[in-house]
Amino acid sequence: MTEARIFITTLLFGLLCSSILRSAQAVALADGFTINGRVKIPSAVAGAKGFGLLGKISDVKVILNGGQRATFLRPDGYFSFHDVPAGTHLIEVAALGYFFSPIRVDVSARNPGKVQAALTENRRALKELVLEPLREEQYYEIREPFSIMSIVKSPMGLMVGFMLIVVFLMPKLMENMDPEEMRRAQEEMRSQGVPSLANFLPGATRN
């Protein structure tokens, strides 16, 4: 299991980092332009935390303008949209386990070959169309490891705790009481005539 994961990680690392960066470019064609870009999942993020478990690079989908077109990544992480008209477009990356900001891409008709890109989430401009996840997404709550405190905090734990306090702490308190007061209390108790634990407890709490 772990071995397999390490293998995938190294493979990805190789795939992602060994390739040469091509800059973002738009190539003018008959009536449309081509948007070339690259999705890069840093190896630090893709590291031990199980990229292999959540999704693979082959599952990553790149979506233009909210679903007009969708494409997939090549093994080196590159993608392209062909025949895109000039204008301002939106590119989204759907990758399980990662949060990508949508990207605003301006394809200019006046100076072909120029693409301006910016992350819409934080308005950061991109020099090249290299898309990196903003953060990793953890879909599950982490189960907290077992601790005594969680048991103590549970309703049952509180019940037991309260009982222990009453049983062990109260007699101590009684001992520290003024002997006269103690006697009075005992007399009172005797006058009630039922010397039992049952009325001992409320008697103690009353103090």
Added chain:
Amino acid sequence: MPTPIISLPLSLSLRTQIRQFSASQEIEGARSPPQAMAARVLSFYLLLFLSIAQLGVSLYEDQVGLMDWHQRYIGKVKHAVFHTQRSGRKRVMVSTEQNVIASLDLRHGDIFWRRVLGANDSVDGIELAFGKYVISLSSAGGTLRAWNLPDGQMVWETSLQGSKPSKAFLLVPTNLKVDKDNLVLAFGGGCLVAVSSIDGEMLWKKDFAAESLEVQQVVQSPGSDVIYVLGFVGSTQFDIYQINGKNGEVIHHETSNYAGGFSRNTLIVSDDVLVALDVTGSILITVNFQGGKVRIDDKPISDLVGYYSGQVELLALRLGRMFALKAHQHIALISVTNEGKLEVAEKVNSAAAISDALPFSEGQLAVARVHHEDNKVQLTVKLGNDWSTNLLDETVKIDGQRGLVQKVFINNYIRTDRSHGFRALVVMEDHSLLLVQQGEIVWTREDGLASVLDVTTTELPVEKDGVSVSKVEQNLFDWLKGHVLKLKGTLMLATPDDMVAIQAMRLKSSEKSKMTRDHNGFRKLLIVLTQARKLYALHTGDGRIIWSLLIGSLRKSDACGHPVGLRVYPWQVPHHHAMDENPSVLVVGRCQLSQDAPGILSFVDAYTGSEIESSGPVHDVLQVIPLPFTDSTEQRLHLLIDTKQRGHLYPRSREALGIFQQKSSNIYWYSIETGNGIIRGYAIKGSCIHEDSDDFCFEPRDLWSVVFPGESEKIISMATPKLNEVVHTQAKVMVEQDLMYKYISKNLLFVATASPKASHGIGSATPEEASLVVYLIDTVTGRVFYRMTHQGCQAPVHAVFSENWVIYHYFNLRAHRYEMSVIEIYDQSRADNKDVLKLVVGKHNLTVPTSSYSRPEIVAKSQSYFFTHSVKAITVTLTAKGITSKQMLIGTIGDQVLALDKRYLDPRRSLNPSQAEKEEGVIPLTDSLPVIPQSYLTHALKVEGLRDVITVPAKLESTTLVFAYGVDLFFTRLAPSRTYDSLTEDFSYALLLLTIVALVAAIVVTWIWSERKELQEKWR
């Protein structure tokens, strides 16, 4: 494991009391300080509790599969290519009508990998290339992609920009090489393109559209590099090009004419004969182009097949020296002799399916033919060269609910005795996929479920005395053992083996998949209508199919050429006779896709899955309005509106008519003409006056119309409140003990319009020319309550309407981000009911029934927030009593379902909420809505090709059932404010028992102690 859920009515009633209390307190004005104080303290704790409980829903990893299930499908298979080399895994590559390319395990039918292409990216063909790639051509020949065979990684992608729409072909020649590089040929957009198989680089391109040639076929000449391109210029000229496959140069070009004219239905037979029909469709033309020489012959079809009527069709099959002609409910298999003569080899019923020819040994071809005989399916594999020889003849029993065979693909294998065996992949009428081998069905895939059209739910049967439940109940010892195991798990004492046992025990829990109704209402039947006109009942517990029905009245017939299913409605929901009557559903269909086609109605028993009754073809159906009345048999009255806006009442009984006529003055409906930008309101005028009308038909009366200016506004989206939604409280307590009355009406309609340029996708409009206008319209009076313009915003708009609010999602071009806005509406005319005096004197108007005609004063509050993702569907949670707070369920572009608390979309959110607001749970203002990964309902799963999300209330107030469908199905249950009214499933009963035992033991011990101590005291 039976987990008796102890419901805690205390917390529930506490909550409701507080709500009602604080509301009523305002109304009565009884400001006794301690009471108010108590209420505030209580509500504070309640909110504290809620805020501790987080605003999302979240799941631990080991809880996956406890409440949810996920089913993966591919859709109706269009093409299939087998990959069965000697060693390694045997697989079959398929492409489907849902734009899926998948690799399936041939042994079990599981999915190895699957890629769901974009919605407009339909697959034209797939081929296997060089044993390592799957090549796919999609978007009408626009995109060529290569996929890695083992894992489905896309290797390269090439865009073929043609100049003109045309047919699309994919050709992977066997031995066409340029510098050791194999070529892939693709034809699309009028261009023939050769692409390198290594990196998808375009090697040469030949444009035929420029020569106004309509290419019909592209074939490789066997054993050479020559590619034949065949096509028509105009309707009478036939052109043939011979092209050098290595460089795209034209070697030879020849034209010839046929005076009768060609129709566009052509077929290639045996590499050098093209078969076509003439314009009238009655003459068969054979074009022999052997060696580049063209010879045209023709023959009337009636000479071949005898008398026939209706359309003739050439089936797109490659059968060696044969072709298949479909005429008059028969398929004629016609062979072409070497001399070019046509001979009918066999005539079979048109319910048969024929496979492509499969070469299997030394130039021999095998062709499979599947046809129906009684309840069985006959699979015959014949020798293509000699039609009288049967290679295989098997009878397979296939469930009658799968309908007819639609497609068959064959593959051969060598048996242990060195003879040839054949396996067949069969696509059925219900879109299911079967693998047949040696007369047995090896596996079945229910891929009809990839194209769900509509969903409704019904309750399961009530547990009866006769029904044996003992099988699922375990004995006490097992129960205890299970809980001890669980306890070990919580105390971290369990061994790995124990952990596995615990997980298996939880997942297997027979409680959730029982076939009877449960107290919490978690177990239901999902009745699902698919594109294949098949109805399925799925159990919400584990997603298994309880029954399925290919609706008989929705099948192809002479009266009904291309029937389609539309919607499914609950028809009869028995409450009084729940023990002995079954609920039923109404399926509405149409004869054709067009709106004015005759309608078909079918009534199906929801427990047995049998059709009770059907009617049709009847009048056309534009709209179905379930009315809030039921007759004595608890059948719901439905009003079906046709294209002339006439209403047709169902069920057709005197009693229903009586009920309807009594209420008919209060029935209103509206129609939205999206194209014209008009919304019209109607009421019932009286019985129909046209001839052949019956008593159940009603004429409409025009009431009102709202006309949008066509040049500046186009209707792009609308939303209405759900009819079955329950609203718990009419008033909302604001800060400082202020009170607002919600304006709650089921007759509200939300409409969004956009300027024509902004009504298309993103990227086509600039902020200056885009604007979005939203309206709230009363559908009884046509009154526009509210109108708001969003400048610089555009489609697509997704909206959801609930209680007194609408939330809608749209694109803001200025910020270039998506936004979500909320509009909440309040009724100002009831606002002065806070006055004590008025209440005491009885001058309040709270008991006055609200009417749409009363012209209430509406106050709307609105606010907008940024939202990161594109949205495919948006809905809201529904609960039984409407007490639980609401969550939005958002189907994102990444095919996940995100839950977002309604409190994030509160128009009262401000930058610095006051103390009172904070107490009430108003979240400080942020410009964008948070996307919390833990609140993805689908956790680490994807509902590929997501289309819609529906919610159904459970009986337990805190819980709602969620069903998301697309190519995949996903079901889960969700408690928006946590399950405050029941114990969670992982509640440790063992720990409770242990505590009680410990307490009892402690009591006994201390008792003994105290007795002893007393005795000592007495002795002293």
